[in-house]
Amino acid sequence: MSADNTTPETAPDPDDPRVERHTAGAFDIRNFIGALLGLYGIILTLMGIFGDKAYEKTGGVNANLWTGLILLLMSAIFMTWARLRPIIVPAHVEPPDDDATRPAPKRRPSGH
Known part of the structure; x- marks a missing residue:
């Protein structure tokens, strides 16, 4: 609480459906x-057949x-995991200092 009896600003709840979330999407590792794993799984499965x-x-x-079938299964697990539990990118991140x-490249001073 601050001295003027106002409540401090809090971060929005990430589980709130009204909050727009930006996910890593295709850039998720x-x-x-x-x-x-899927590509190698397809190649090995075809070679096995x-x-x-x-x-x-x-x-x-x-x-x-x-081995190809197991790689395909692991690929499906990774893709499902990324879809069900996406990485949430913070709305605003301060850039690091030079x-x-x-x-x-160095950051330009503000105003340019």
Whole structure:
């Protein structure tokens, strides 16, 4: 409480449906991981179905097929996780101060 008996400003409740939320969307790392696992899963599944089974090397198991199916399952889990629990990007984040040791463009002074 401040001296003038007003209530302090509080952050909005993120679970409030009226608050507009901005999510990471396609830039969520779980989407990248899920896409890569899915791509490798498709390739290995197709190789397990159409390629050389190599049963003598794997002890009678079609390793490409089973590994591909497991990768597809893991891909689905990552994509579902990213969809059900999205990363919420804060509405306003202060940019970091310029660092003389960082070889990046410097921020321009305000007013330009």
